[in-house]
Every structure is written in C-alpha cells, then in structure tokens.
Amino acid sequence: MSAENGTRSYKLEVWRQARGASSGRMVVYQVNGIDQNMSFLEMFDRLNEDLLRRGEDPVAIDSDCREGICGTCGVCIDGRPHGPLPNVTTCSLRMREFPDGSTIVVEPFRADAFPVVKDLVIDRSAFDRVVTKGGFISVNAGQAPEANGLPVPKDAAEAAMDSAACIGCGACVAACPNASAALFTSARIRYLSLLPQGQPERTSRVLGMVEQMDAEGFGDCSNHGECEAACPKGISIENIAKMRREYLRASLRAG
Amino acid sequence: MNAPALREIDVQDDLESRVPDGPIQTKWERHRFDMKLVNPANKRKYTIIVVGTGLAGGSAAASLGELGYNVLNFCIHDSPRRAHSVAAQGGINAAKNYTNDGDSVWRLFYDTIKGGDFRAREGNVHRLAELSVSIIDQCVAQGVPFARDYGGLLANRSFGGAQVSRTFYARGQTGQQLLLGAYGSLMRQVNSGRVKMFPRREMLDLVLVDGHARGIVCRNLVDGRIESYAADAVVVATGGYSTAYFLSTNAVNSNATAIWRCHKRGAYFANPCFMQIHPTCIPQQGEGQSKLTLMSESLRNDGRIWVPKKAGDARSAQEIPEDDRDYFLERIYPAFGNLVPRDVASRAAKRMCDEGLGVGSTKRAVYLDFADAIGRLGENTVRERYGNLFDMYHEITAENPYRTPMQIYPAPHYTMGGLWVDYNLMSTIPGLHVIGEANFSDHGANRLGASALMQGLADGYFILPYTIGNYLAGVAPGKVSTDHPAFGEAEGATRGRVAKLLSMKGKRTARELHWQLGRVLWDHCGMERSGPGLLSTIEKIRELRAEFWSNVRVEGSGEDLNQALEYAGRVADYFELGELIALDALARDESCGCHLRVEHQSPEGEPIRDDEDFAYVAAWEWKGEGSRHALHRERLAFDNVHLAVRNYK
Structure with missing residues (x-):
C-alpha cells in the first residue's frame, strides 16, 4: 500500500446517515497520499475533496478551532472517542499514529441525548x-x-x-x-x-x-x-x- | 495616488468619528451623561439582534438581556461556547498596577497608541484603557479562574510592547475561561427568557428599512431553510477575516461573510490591509494543512528567540554553542528584547530567514528556546506556566520542547481592520453596531498582545450596552416585521446565490481556489508589500474570482446540512474582500505597524510612516458590482500622545 514518496494510504469505514433518517450504515472509502504530519481531520478534508471531485456528497463532520480547545470536533475512532491517544482531541490527532495500510472505523459520538444530525454530526x-x-x-x-x-x-x-x-x-x-x-x-x-x-x-x-x-x-x-x-x-x-x-x-x- | 488603479478613486474627507470634545480623561464620562437613555420599563419593548457569541457578542447579548432588552442571538456553531475567542491563549491586559511597576490607565493608553503605530483613535483607546480594570472585576465576579499568587491575589505576566506586567491569565486557556464566563452569563439570560439563542445559523444578509438596519437573513445550517428575523437594531460580532489567507491561526469556520454582507449593504470597511502576522506559530508542515497553530506570545516571557550566526549551519540546535547563536531580538532591540511588538518580531524573523539563517526542514523557522528558563526556574515551573502549550506543540510536531527548542514562524492571526464604527460603535448604517474584532476601532496598524480579549469584553460588557440605548431612544420600538418587502428582497437574493453556487457543477473545489487566493495574499500582502506586487495581486485575484464563479463545484442540496455549500459561500466573499485588502495596501503609500511597503523602510527594515499624508483611517465604500470602491478618510488627531517614530531599542 505504501506509496514511494512516503505518504500513507488507509481504508476508512465511515458512518453515513442522511439528515432526518433514523438509521445509517457504514460506507468504505479508500484514501491515499496522506502525509503522516496531517491531522485526522485534514485526512478527512482530503477524503471530502476526493468525494466532491467524484460528484459525491462529502461526509458531514464538525470541527472548528482544530487545536483542541473549542470542543466542536469529536468522533469515535476504532470505537474510542477521539481515538487512541490519551488527552488528545480528534482534531489534534496526527496520522503518524495510524500505520500505513490500516483500516480505521469512524462513527459519531453515540447517545440518546445526542441525536445524529447527519453522518458524523451530532446535536449536543x-x-x-x-x-x-x-x-x-x-x-x-x-x-x-x-x-x-x-x-x-x-x-x-x-x-x-x-x-x-x-x-x-x-x-x-x-x-x-x-x-x-x-x-x-x-x-x-x-x-x-x-x-x-x-x-x-x-x-x-x-x-x-x-x-x-x-x-x-x-x-x-x-x-x-x-x-x-x-x-x-x-x-x-x-x-x-x-x-x-x-x-x-x-x-x-x-x- | 499615482498608480493607475488609484487615479480614478473618489476620495472624500467626510467621516465623523463623534468622539466628544474636551480632555481625554473625561470624554467617556461626559459622553455617558450626554447620551439618551431608554427607561427601564421601555427596554422590554425593544428587540436587538446580536450575531456572534464570542467575547464581544456573548458579553453583549448577556449584558443587553440583563438590562431588559429582548435579544435574539445567532451563531454558526452548535453551541455559543465554541466561538473562536475560546482559542485565545495568553491573557488579557488591564491597568490594575497590581505589580506596583508603574502601570496606569495612561500608560496602557500610551502603549496601545504607540503599539498601533499611531493609526488608532485616541478617544477610543483611552476609553478602552479606562474600562480594562472593570473587565477584570467583572470576570473575577463571574468566577473566571485566573492565575493567583500564594496569598490568593491575582497574578500577572508580561506581553509584547509593554515594559510592565499587566496581563491576567488562566494558564494557556485565558480565552476559553473568559468565554465560558460570558457564556455562563448568556445561558443565565437564556434561562430567564430575555435572550433567545439561534445556534447553527449563518447570517447571509443585512436588511435595511428606510436606511436603518432592521433585521437579518440567515441560513439554517441544519436544514438549509432561509430565515428572516426583524429587530430594532442589529449588532454584528462575527470576528475577523484572517481566514482569507487560507492558512491562519483562526478556526476553519471563522469567516468574513457577515461583515462583508453588511459592507455590501452600505457599511464602510476600514483599514482592510491591517492584518496582524503573529510571530510565534508552528511552521507549516505540508500541503494538506488546513490551519496554523499559534504558540502564545506569553512564551516570549521566558523563551529566547535565536538563529545560527552562520548561514547553512547544519548542526542540531543543541550542538550549536552559545557563541554561534544570534539572539537577534535581544541584539537589535535591547530595551524590549524578546518582548517587542508582534509586527516587529515577525519582520525580524522573516529577515533572518530571507538571509538564509532559518532553521528546520524548510528553513522558514527560527528557534524559541526554553533551556535558559528551565535552568533558571526548573522544569516544573515552566510546566506550570506553559504546560498545555508545550503539550500542544508536542502533539503537532512530535518533538519535546522541554528538550529541544521550538521552531516557530509568523502566520496571519488577527485583523485590526474591520467595519468602520464611530465612538458609539455604530457603523455607517444607522442601527448597525459592530463590536470586537469585526470592527476596526482600537488597535491601529498593530495590535498588542492580550488586547483583543480586552477590547471584545469592553465593547460587549461596558460600551455597547450604553451606546445602543442612545440609538434606540430615537427609534419607536417594534415598527418593522419580516412582512416588510425588504426582507423578501434579501431572502430572494440569498436563495439566488445559494442556487447559483449549487448549479455550476464545475471542475474546481472551493478549497483549491481558496488555497490559491491565500497564497497570493500571503506572498504580496503579507509581511511585506510593494506597489507592483499589489497591482499584480489585484489582477490575479480577479482572475481567481472569475474562475470561481464559472468553474466551482459544490455537491449536495441547499435544503440539507451542506458544509461544502457553507464553505463555498464564504470563499466567494474572500475574493471580493481579498481584492479590497490589496487595494487598501496599494493606496496606503507609507509603512506603518504591520503594513510594510518596501518603498518606505529604513536601512534596517523598519517601517517609515508618512503622517502628513496618511494619518487617517481609510474607510472604503462599496459602490456596487463592477464599480470601484470609494475612499472616505477619517483624519486622526494626536493631541495627547506625541507622534513619534516607534522605538523599541
């Protein structure tokens, strides 16, 4: 999977749920050319750019400050809220933490009191x-x-x-x-x-x-x-x- | 104005600041007495729209609610607590003189005027310095957990451009704690019913009735509905526009759309080229990067900035002995050292890198070194002061700043420019008030560190709640509803724009085009500007804008949560604003503060002002699609601080 220029590739399993729908499903995407210094959300930016160019609806995902202080972002990554590292928000997580070629499962924060608005966006x-x-x-x-x-x-x-x-x-x-x-x-x-x-x-x-x-x-x-x-x-x-x-x-x- | 692009601009000296006459120390006191009042029983008859929930908008909405007005408060976020003020790190200034080091209201006023390189209004700045002390009182009463000394009293630290310690702080999260204080007050008003919150709404137009601001049109970001809201006055507190440069320290959703829509409805835009480039940011690491991260100016209290003396020195930082290091800020500016103002520090770092002395993989970085401080104070004290910033640096770069020096480089951070307002914080549209970073008012051509939080809260807690009453006292309440045809017209225009963005189905994404715009602005309208460079920039931006409106691709529906659509709408506005930034930089044929025109600099690269021709606020009037902006100049008078060359040596 590893590209020659040192970038990485991943298989993403992402929760997609239409607005107003009571349920959704996991959809598989491939992302390539990811620099290990990119943040997790910049990797998603790349995925969404690819989807736009292909004429598909990008994945809805919330973020704002992208430095771990505003609290806007947050998804479950491989079953863990904000992913594998302690004391790190989703936006501050870097792709160097994910081995090249790995599969990453991405879901919204789930709770009855936090209904899904669309895809990975929830109402808090x-x-x-x-x-x-x-x-x-x-x-x-x-x-x-x-x-x-x-x-x-x-x-x-x-x-x-x-x-x-x-x-x-x-x-x-x-x-x-x-x-x-x-x-x-x-x-x-x-x-x-x-x-x-x-x-x-x-x-x-x-x-x-x-x-x-x-x-x-x-x-x-x-x-x-x-x-x-x-x-x-x-x-x-x-x-x-x-x-x-x-x-x-x-x-x-x-x- | 010799460049061809400037010759045909209509110029008038017709802007009235409405700063009261008389001694500067008593202007605000007398003005408060002279302003008209709305009696307490009548306040509930008035409705005020506040757009934004940061330090300025949140504090204003809460304070107006406390006074008894009906407030409709809008934000693009899912919660008012997310506004980008939350990310401010270092601190907030106040002239308390708790450190007994000679501070005073007058010194804070003087430092701010001088720090702004004499391009701010004296009357506004003195008022800000006066109110700084009340802000700290207010925030402490709200429970903001400021740092304290062992006796339980408030602690202070130093920031750039000052030789006193007047900065109050809550670790490296001062903005977060001040915002949560304002947010608490706001939630209290929500509970009382005085404030109604509208989260996930984006203001897309301002509605004028008989020339007065009487409402807004928003897009509901959840379901895409276009909604109208009417009021007796409108307050815009939507922050700055650094994101026009693509890479900045601002949040990815920070944008200029609300103020740009107001501008196109008649609010003048002042000093758009005054853009603060912050010296201490983590350098760019790759093409996929979405934003840059600030390392607080407070780090310059204990960190020392240096580069190797020899160009091309390939040794690691630790291997370079003291004798081979150039602590260039301490060398060039011995009086202020590492605590020179931001514009001065940024340019010095750029010059070092231009001379080939930069470090790191791209050679566009300088060291910020804590080895001395750790030796002097111990690692624990340094951790106590800056721990969360060191952690953030480690997360992003995978390097340990306790062991190896940080690498930093300047990045767009804050916009001193913004919508023009008078002393009452009212724009050129009657009824439209603009507060916080969204206005231009207090920082001149360079903002000093820890002054943005101060200004946002001064505007929201202590200025606007008084001055808006002066406007409302002349307005009969509740006369306009959303049935007025002006709302229908604005809604129609908004729907048309959304439909146009969705219909093009081109080949370029908004992000690609925004990235290109940011590159052009950074190269030619960043830390250094030149006449020819700015002329070519204007042409380039026009080309990019034309490409955007013929070839952009936005997927999905307008009647859905559609982040690509939101983003494309904001980028569309950056092209128009970007052109105005370049035009303003071209028209200001002098150097001052952040604005360095290469034609006007000393041999050492310091800006040379031209007070005779340019001691004015440049306020630009939108004249319609395809027409040139007109320039309105507000002459600045310096009766209290003597106009002088800034000297930090």
Missing part, C-alpha cells in the same frame, strides 16, 4: 440546557466588586481551573456505557463550588443542573470510569464524587 444542545439551570454565577455587568477584594487560595483556584478546563465535547457521554453526562455536569458544579464567588448559589446550582441532566435522557453514572479515560482534557472522575456530595448536601438543605 442538551449540554447547553444543563448549563442554563445554574452553571454560572449570577452577576450582572457593572455589579462586580474590586477583583482583589476577594482572595481565592491558590490551591482552590488551581483545582477550580482543573475542572473548568472541560471543553464540552461530549466524549465522556460517548464513552460511558450508560451515556451519562455526569463528568461534564460535575466538572462545572465542582469548579464553581470551589470558589467563594460560587457559594451563594451552591445549593440551587447542583439541584437544577442534575435535574436537567436527568430530564435530557442521559443515563446514570455507575462508576465505570470510561469518561475519565476518554476525556481529552484529563477531567478527573473525582468531580463526580464531589458532585454527589454536593447533591446530598443540597438535598438535605433544600429538604
């Missing part, structure tokens, strides 16, 4: 709706006190930043056998609960967000830990434990 608006139920600190522009008037211990600020680093890609949901959104939801709850600014709404936040998470059709967490393994930003499953404590505390208070 459920995440936004979870955030609307308290994933913020209520402060209008203009109301803020002097920034250094409220010291935040460095270790709390660092731990808050660890949780706040979530990019909202949904890999945690796709990896979970229950399609739970516990890692996503808990990361935001924990981040805000660690900060003094987050205290006034601590109780209503966890109750509201958890209720919405359940209403969206995400499954329950049963401590598989797949979410943490799939997370491209290294968000710890410890967040889920903390969310449970927050929830218990809030339930007793709201009792």
Whole structure:
C-alpha cells in the first residue's frame, strides 16, 4: 500500500446517515497520499475533496478551532472517542499514529441525548440546557466588586481551573456505557463550588443542573470510569464524587 | 495616488468619528451623561439582534438581556461556547498596577497608541484603557479562574510592547475561561427568557428599512431553510477575516461573510490591509494543512528567540554553542528584547530567514528556546506556566520542547481592520453596531498582545450596552416585521446565490481556489508589500474570482446540512474582500505597524510612516458590482500622545 514518496494510504469505514433518517450504515472509502504530519481531520478534508471531485456528497463532520480547545470536533475512532491517544482531541490527532495500510472505523459520538444530525454530526444542545439551570454565577455587568477584594487560595483556584478546563465535547457521554453526562455536569458544579464567588448559589446550582441532566435522557453514572479515560482534557472522575456530595448536601438543605 | 488603479478613486474627507470634545480623561464620562437613555420599563419593548457569541457578542447579548432588552442571538456553531475567542491563549491586559511597576490607565493608553503605530483613535483607546480594570472585576465576579499568587491575589505576566506586567491569565486557556464566563452569563439570560439563542445559523444578509438596519437573513445550517428575523437594531460580532489567507491561526469556520454582507449593504470597511502576522506559530508542515497553530506570545516571557550566526549551519540546535547563536531580538532591540511588538518580531524573523539563517526542514523557522528558563526556574515551573502549550506543540510536531527548542514562524492571526464604527460603535448604517474584532476601532496598524480579549469584553460588557440605548431612544420600538418587502428582497437574493453556487457543477473545489487566493495574499500582502506586487495581486485575484464563479463545484442540496455549500459561500466573499485588502495596501503609500511597503523602510527594515499624508483611517465604500470602491478618510488627531517614530531599542 505504501506509496514511494512516503505518504500513507488507509481504508476508512465511515458512518453515513442522511439528515432526518433514523438509521445509517457504514460506507468504505479508500484514501491515499496522506502525509503522516496531517491531522485526522485534514485526512478527512482530503477524503471530502476526493468525494466532491467524484460528484459525491462529502461526509458531514464538525470541527472548528482544530487545536483542541473549542470542543466542536469529536468522533469515535476504532470505537474510542477521539481515538487512541490519551488527552488528545480528534482534531489534534496526527496520522503518524495510524500505520500505513490500516483500516480505521469512524462513527459519531453515540447517545440518546445526542441525536445524529447527519453522518458524523451530532446535536449536543442538551449540554447547553444543563448549563442554563445554574452553571454560572449570577452577576450582572457593572455589579462586580474590586477583583482583589476577594482572595481565592491558590490551591482552590488551581483545582477550580482543573475542572473548568472541560471543553464540552461530549466524549465522556460517548464513552460511558450508560451515556451519562455526569463528568461534564460535575466538572462545572465542582469548579464553581470551589470558589467563594460560587457559594451563594451552591445549593440551587447542583439541584437544577442534575435535574436537567436527568430530564435530557442521559443515563446514570455507575462508576465505570470510561469518561475519565476518554476525556481529552484529563477531567478527573473525582468531580463526580464531589458532585454527589454536593447533591446530598443540597438535598438535605433544600429538604 | 499615482498608480493607475488609484487615479480614478473618489476620495472624500467626510467621516465623523463623534468622539466628544474636551480632555481625554473625561470624554467617556461626559459622553455617558450626554447620551439618551431608554427607561427601564421601555427596554422590554425593544428587540436587538446580536450575531456572534464570542467575547464581544456573548458579553453583549448577556449584558443587553440583563438590562431588559429582548435579544435574539445567532451563531454558526452548535453551541455559543465554541466561538473562536475560546482559542485565545495568553491573557488579557488591564491597568490594575497590581505589580506596583508603574502601570496606569495612561500608560496602557500610551502603549496601545504607540503599539498601533499611531493609526488608532485616541478617544477610543483611552476609553478602552479606562474600562480594562472593570473587565477584570467583572470576570473575577463571574468566577473566571485566573492565575493567583500564594496569598490568593491575582497574578500577572508580561506581553509584547509593554515594559510592565499587566496581563491576567488562566494558564494557556485565558480565552476559553473568559468565554465560558460570558457564556455562563448568556445561558443565565437564556434561562430567564430575555435572550433567545439561534445556534447553527449563518447570517447571509443585512436588511435595511428606510436606511436603518432592521433585521437579518440567515441560513439554517441544519436544514438549509432561509430565515428572516426583524429587530430594532442589529449588532454584528462575527470576528475577523484572517481566514482569507487560507492558512491562519483562526478556526476553519471563522469567516468574513457577515461583515462583508453588511459592507455590501452600505457599511464602510476600514483599514482592510491591517492584518496582524503573529510571530510565534508552528511552521507549516505540508500541503494538506488546513490551519496554523499559534504558540502564545506569553512564551516570549521566558523563551529566547535565536538563529545560527552562520548561514547553512547544519548542526542540531543543541550542538550549536552559545557563541554561534544570534539572539537577534535581544541584539537589535535591547530595551524590549524578546518582548517587542508582534509586527516587529515577525519582520525580524522573516529577515533572518530571507538571509538564509532559518532553521528546520524548510528553513522558514527560527528557534524559541526554553533551556535558559528551565535552568533558571526548573522544569516544573515552566510546566506550570506553559504546560498545555508545550503539550500542544508536542502533539503537532512530535518533538519535546522541554528538550529541544521550538521552531516557530509568523502566520496571519488577527485583523485590526474591520467595519468602520464611530465612538458609539455604530457603523455607517444607522442601527448597525459592530463590536470586537469585526470592527476596526482600537488597535491601529498593530495590535498588542492580550488586547483583543480586552477590547471584545469592553465593547460587549461596558460600551455597547450604553451606546445602543442612545440609538434606540430615537427609534419607536417594534415598527418593522419580516412582512416588510425588504426582507423578501434579501431572502430572494440569498436563495439566488445559494442556487447559483449549487448549479455550476464545475471542475474546481472551493478549497483549491481558496488555497490559491491565500497564497497570493500571503506572498504580496503579507509581511511585506510593494506597489507592483499589489497591482499584480489585484489582477490575479480577479482572475481567481472569475474562475470561481464559472468553474466551482459544490455537491449536495441547499435544503440539507451542506458544509461544502457553507464553505463555498464564504470563499466567494474572500475574493471580493481579498481584492479590497490589496487595494487598501496599494493606496496606503507609507509603512506603518504591520503594513510594510518596501518603498518606505529604513536601512534596517523598519517601517517609515508618512503622517502628513496618511494619518487617517481609510474607510472604503462599496459602490456596487463592477464599480470601484470609494475612499472616505477619517483624519486622526494626536493631541495627547506625541507622534513619534516607534522605538523599541
């Protein structure tokens, strides 16, 4: 399969699903001339250019920043959300990770709460709706006190930043056998609960967000830990434990 | 204006900035008092469209909702949290003077005017510096996890073009954290019902009724429906247009279509050739590359930039001893060293590579070396400061920057140019307000690092919410609906354009043609521009545009999620915009900031300004298909900062 100029070739098995269709199917494509420094999505760009030239409908696939921070991209590659490497998003994955001539299976992130829009594009608006139920600190522009008037211990600020680093890609949901959104939801709850600014709404936040998470059709967490393994930003499953404590505390208070 | 292409351009000095008179320190305060107000009970009668959900659009939509307006907020992404502000790495400036190193509002104002090489408006820039302190307060109150010292107070670092440490940061993800702060506020307003979100919508036209902006036409990117929305005012916050150059640090969906549609409806486009080329990006690795990745300017706090002293030195970086290295920024600019402004650093790197001193496989790269910092601070401290950036570099290049120096090269990153706005951030179309990178207002011919986040949030949280009231107070609310024939006309034009793109069935893809356009712009309208080069560029772009409109191939249906169609529509606009970029660069027959005309440079390659003839904002008016743009000049006055040659030595 190997071309003489050092480029690589792959067989892709790609999920194709028409918009509005309840089901789809795997379609096989051959891609050639792939430079090992190309990203996974640049390899898809090449495939889609080939399809356009052949008069076929290109594969719908979402991406934007292509540097691992916006959370737009994300597909299951050989059954793993964002592919084989830990702490790497789909867009940051390079083709040097895939041996020449290999077969790569590409599917959308699958979950009832993330319906497929078309091909590899999914609807993750459920995440936004979870955030609307308290994933913020209520402060209008203009109301803020002097920034250094409220010291935040460095270790709390660092731990808050660890949780706040979530990019909202949904890999945690796709990896979970229950399609739970516990890692996503808990990361935001924990981040805000660690900060003094987050205290006034601590109780209503966890109750509201958890209720919405359940209403969206995400499954329950049963401590598989797949979410943490799939997370491209290294968000710890410890967040889920903390969310449970927050929830218990809030339930007793709201009792 | 001697070139034939310029002789027939209609030029007028008729633009009024509406910056208030009086001492600069109190302009904004007095203006806030002078502006008309909409009383709290009446605000809910007004509807405002905000296009974009980045730092400017997201903060504006949230703040307008908080004030009680009805807000319709649109974005092309699946969620407002994806806007490209999310990718800003290094930090946000504010004149807090927490480091006790002599910072002040006046110094931030001065640094920004000087950094912009005296091509920004003094009144706007002073207001920005004043508001910088409130932004930090606001973001901290929202819970943005800025870096802190052991006492729990906020930490700062340094950025280019300044000799004080005034940059606030959240590791290498400052943009993400600020955006999530604004996004949280926005989601709170969505929950309250004041803001209605419209994700996966692309604005394809602006609708004017009796000369005022009263709505937009969008394409629903999921099902392809063409939709109209009416309002009492429109705010456009859709970012910059670096993607015209094909390879840039911007996201692949960042585009110029919304601002270009506004331009074609009558909004003047200001300083289109002011394009920031960022010095520290990962060099291009191959033809299939879709974008370039920035390595934050914050790395220049501790990284040292160098090339071998001898051209053709084949040794690896580690094998080259100190005596054979040229730390060229430290040598040429001892006062600012590695922290000179971006335009200065980019040009210096280019000159080194032009002289054959470049490194790496393509010889179009210079080293950014952390060995000294790791020796001085230890690897752990360096990891704490820049860990995620080092990881990103490793993912892309498979090299370990803790062991071998990074290789970097300049790349298109940010556009100082954009739609012209007055002091109220209103364009030349009444009711159309433009904020953030989409406008031209504050950065002159070169933006300083950590100032984009500051401007986006100043516009959205603290300027537009006041100034839009001044406009709305003169408007009777809710008078226009989408039944007005102007909406039908705009929808019809949009449908016609979509149909035309789908019907050509040519032989070239939009991506190929975009790549060619980017190459032409980069070669002749990048870090160096010349009269003859720009003239040939205009001709070349016209040829590419003609080829696009006769030979492009877009597959699929207009009534479906069709990313090839979305992309082709954006590329079509880049050809028109690209020609205007080149025309503006040709008409500005001086050098300033990022804009280096080879005809006007010192023997060391520094830009030579011509303040007598060119101390103006060049605002271009669209005169219709096939007609020449007209030029409207807004003269810039420097009453507070003395016009001088920038000196970073």
